[in-house]
Amino acid sequence: MATTTPTRGAPAPRAGGAGAAPNGRGTWRTRLWRLDDIASPYAYIAPFFLVFGAFGLYPLLYTGWIALHRVEMTSLSQSDWVGFDNFAKILQDSEFWTAVTNTFLIGVISTVPQLLVALGLAHLLNYKLRASTFWRTVILTPYATSVATAALVFALVFRADGGILNWVLHFVGIGNTDWANGEWTSKIAISVIIIWRWTGYNALIYLAAMQAVPSDLYEAASIDGATRWQQFRKVTIPSLRPTILFTIVISTIGSMQLFGEPLLLQGGTLGSTGGTDHQYETLSIYLFNYGWKLGHLGPAAAVAWAMLVLLLLIALINWIVGRFVRKSAA
Amino acid sequence: MTTTSPTKTAPGFDPAPPVAGPARSRTRLKLGAGQQLKGGPFTYAALIVVGLGSLFPLYWTLVAASHDQQRVLDSPPPLLPGGRLWTNLQTAWDQAHLGKAIVNSVIVAGCITAATLFFCTLAGYAFAKMRFRGRGALMTAVIATLTIPPQLSVVPLFMMMSDIGWGGKLESVIFPTLVGAFGVFFMRQYLLEALPYELIEAAKVDGATNIRIVWNVVLPAARPAMMVLGMLTFVQAWNDFFWPFLALNQENPTLQVALGQLSASYTPDQSIVMAGALISTLPLLLVFVIFGKQIVGGIMAGAVKG
Numbered sequence: 345m346a347t348t349t350p351t352r353g354a355p356a357p358r359a360g361g362a363g364a365a366p367n368g369r370g371t372w373r374t375r376l377w378r379l380d381d382i383a384s385p386y387a388y389i390a391p392f393f394l395v396f397g398a399f400g401l402y403p404l405l406y407t408g409w410i411a412l413h414r415v416e417m418t419s420l421s422q423s424d425w426v427g428f429d430n431f432a433k434i435l436q437d438s439e440f441w442t443a444v445t446n447t448f449l450i451g452v453i454s455t456v457p458q459l460l461v462a463l464g465l466a467h468l469l470n471y472k473l474r475a476s477t478f479w480r481t482v483i484l485t486p487y488a489t490s491v492a493t494a495a496l497v498f499a500l501v502f503r504a505d506g507g508i509l510n511w512v513l514h515f516v517g518i519g520n521t522d523w524a525n526g527e528w529t530s531k532i533a534i535s536v537i538i539i540w541r542w543t544g545y546n547a548l549i550y551l552a553a554m555q556a557v558p559s560d561l562y563e564a565a566s567i568d569g570a571t572r573w574q575q576f577r578k579v580t581i582p583s584l585r586p587t588i589l590f591t592i593v594i595s596t597i598g599s600m601q602l603f604g605e606p607l608l609l610q611g612g613t614l615g616s617t618g619g620t621d622h623q624y625e626t627l628s629i630y631l632f633n634y635g636w637k638l639g640h641l642g643p644a645a646a647v648a649w650a651m652l653v654l655l656l657l658i659a660l661i662n663w664i665v666g667r668f669v670r671k672s673a674a
Numbered sequence: 675m676t677t678t679s680p681t682k683t684a685p686g687f688d689p690a691p692p693v694a695g696p697a698r699s700r701t702r703l704k705l706g707a708g709q710q711l712k713g714g715p716f717t718y719a720a721l722i723v724v725g726l727g728s729l730f731p732l733y734w735t736l737v738a739a740s741h742d743q744q745r746v747l748d749s750p751p752p753l754l755p756g757g758r759l760w761t762n763l764q765t766a767w768d769q770a771h772l773g774k775a776i777v778n779s780v781i782v783a784g785c786i787t788a789a790t791l792f793f794c795t796l797a798g799y800a801f802a803k804m805r806f807r808g809r810g811a812l813m814t815a816v817i818a819t820l821t822i823p824p825q826l827s828v829v830p831l832f833m834m835m836s837d838i839g840w841g842g843k844l845e846s847v848i849f850p851t852l853v854g855a856f857g858v859f860f861m862r863q864y865l866l867e868a869l870p871y872e873l874i875e876a877a878k879v880d881g882a883t884n885i886r887i888v889w890n891v892v893l894p895a896a897r898p899a900m901m902v903l904g905m906l907t908f909v910q911a912w913n914d915f916f917w918p919f920l921a922l923n924q925e926n927p928t929l930q931v932a933l934g935q936l937s938a939s940y941t942p943d944q945s946i947v948m949a950g951a952l953i954s955t956l957p958l959l960l961v962f963v964i965f966g967k968q969i970v971g972g973i974m975a976g977a978v979k980g
Contacts, residue, residue, distance in 0.1 A: 403827030506747030
């Protein structure tokens with residue numbers, strides 16, 4: 345069979361042999377096939393690397409170059425070397441440090457409750473339920489809502505005068521909170537938008553991980569007389585540790601990117617400065633304001649590099665914590 | 675190994691197989707591991723609360739979009755839809771050029787989804803089933819790109835786009851997101867299991883070229899995962915805000931950009947803004963109602979392996 349028609353894969357080892365390819369056309373085709381085998385995988389993965397190289401890696405490095413130059417939005421092709429002036433400018437700007445603090449604080453206030461609630465929600469969804477798909481779809485609906493829509497609806501909910509939340513709260517006597525203008529209340533409002541959009545998504549990820557926990561573990565635990573809460577703590581949580589770390593990493597990266605929520609929380613022109621006192625200005629807003637509103641792209645690029653440094657710092661902390669957790673588990 | 679140290683492995687493995695089958699299923703029913711238990715009233719009550727919380731803001735969008743602004747900001751606020759929905763939708767449509775925005779959003783999300791499906795399936799197949807030098811390292815590189823937020827490269831990206839004449843054009847939004855790392859990873863994980871080597875070998879014995887194998891063997895096998903990836907990608911592309919907001923302008927926006935500008939440019943009429951929000955959200959909600967099950971399954975499938 346294999347000798348009558350030239351086949352792939354097989355001919356390679358005996359290509360030099362006598363009877364394998366009598367007319368030379370066979371070897372030519374064999375060679376072409378081998379080339380096909382060698383080149384194809386690279387051709388298939390090439391589009392990803394081309395796109396990433398052109399629109400990801402190259403701009404990332406280019407950002408470093410722009411950060412050392414004066415580039416204005418009004419004349420994009422012109423650039424003058426200024427050394428580390430841009431970095432000095434942003435590092436001496438108290439608004440930058442406010443943005444760093446805000447990004448960090450909103451990141452914590454939004455991530456921690458979000459993941460805890462998601463964990464509990466996943467636990468509930470892991471029960472045998474009527475219409476389980478229905479519940480899963482319902483809690484995922486916010487994920488289908490865009491940042492813009494979510495931010496705009498919640499802007500209305502959190503409005504100081506005529507907001508539906510204040511109307512609800514006035515029944516318990518605290519109905520006049522100026523959410524968007526408060527130092528903490530504005531951060532809470534933004535965190536609520538994030539929590540609303542992402543809790544269901546994270547719950548589904550946890551649920552998937554929970555369903556992958558071998559049921560023998562639970563059996564062993566319940567034979568040993570563990571209560572359900574103990575099972576949750578001693579079996580579920582440890583088995584989910586990699587997934588939890590994964591969601592923490594994703595949420596951390598996500599909180600570095602916060603943009604739409606603060607931009608649209610109050611609408612109008614307040615968004616691009618993150619409120620009257622920059623009380624909810626995040627790093628992305630600061631970058632946008634510097635580059636697109638004020639038109640100075642050099643400092644904006646410096647902000648981007650500061651974000652990269654922060655991300656690396658967070659990654660380092662994550663790694664150390666992860667190592668510590670793993671060690672203490674073992 | 676198993677022969678030299680039977681005592682070591684025995685307690686772990688040997689006693690299990692003969693007993694496991696029947697015993698396991700019995701204990702599962704009797705003792706009930708946490709996950710087999712039925713949800714009680716508390717479970718349903720909690721789910722109803724969370725479900726209402728998930729849906730209320732969307733319902734409130736509809737309510738706010740169907741009254742005039744004064745009524746929306748009244749105390750007590752309206753809790754039922756009013757009669758101005760159509761008027762508000764029309765105003766929003768005219769004010770924010772939503773007609774053009776919808777067309778643009780469809781083009782952007784459509785192109786990104788189509789390209790993602792094709793290129794990610796190709797790359798996912800290569801990483802899952804083909805042997806080549808540097809495969810492991812390259813796959814790690816793909817996953818590492820997931821951790822780079824777009825913020826780090828928007829400044830030069832903006833300059834590049836205006837440089838090559840794509841400033842303010844849809845190309846500037848489409849091309850950077852043509853192939854995503856998540857898609858590559860997602861397709862690879864699926865094809866690792868769903869595509870048996872035997873099928874590929876059989877095609878090779880028949881003399882098929884690699885691209886033919888992709889067309890006749892890989893794509894059909896990948897179709898279920900492509901459906902899911904397609905929906906996830908479409909949702910993401912449709913909702914993308916940060917880069918489109920920077921790259922596009924009022925004259926040529928996507929829906930999200932138009933919505934952002936409707937709110938950010940001047941003192942906006944809230945009920946008009948909500949009408950715009952409703953228009954931008956409805957198409958995806960529709961997709962969700964129809965394909966919710968598949969999307970949920972897709973997210974969960976991506977999660978287990980990730």
